[in-house]
Amino acid sequence: MTDTAPHWLDAEEKATWRALTGVLIRLPAALDSQLRRDAGISHFEYQVLAVLTDAGREKAEATAPGHVAEVRRLVFTP
Template sequence: MEDGITPRWLDEEQHQTWLALTVMMARLPAALDAQLQRDAQVSHFEYQVLARLSMAPERSLRMSVLAAFVEGSLPRLSQVVARLEKRGWIRRVPDPADGRFTLAILTDTGWETIVAIAPGHVNEVQRLVFDALTKAQQRQLRDIARRIVRATGVDDPCRNPSA
């Protein structure tokens, strides 16, 4: 090898697991996006932005914190938030605690929108993910996902510290 690293090739079982995982990683977001586009004319990314803000204290987060929550770059988030601002769902203001930062705030109209969208999205998540698994498999999936996220070296912003 040019870089001196000998590859650790996947065995057949690992290869099959990896293929299944990569297909799932591609198809699940696409299926969720399709449902949200069909039912609410929003993308899955836009939904995640609205949902994260709806769960934040005072429905407000710094853009940098929101970007980490939704796993998006600041430029991508800024474009999405601009679209959501045009719809009246979010507004941006300088952070009064530190004007170098910008807050994204979910408006009342945005709150009403996420409240209306959430049931259909949750039903689709139930159908695509949880209906196919036993309770034990759901716990295993959560634990496996957390281990993989930790292996990436990035803190999991979704992790509940009490869990």
């Protein structure tokens, strides 16, 4: 019969886990703040634009001609 008792984290693992979860909680807000301050866009908007670069952009342009220009107009044109 196998042991079904949970394997709890030791002190070092617990400290590492807490540090990681702290980063995962704080990082999105920090990235969003920096991008809004430095570029005037949100982290979500940055991620969308990042997908549209290189091969992603070419695919988007081929799939929906004019879409990239519309995204640029909506995001960057004041």
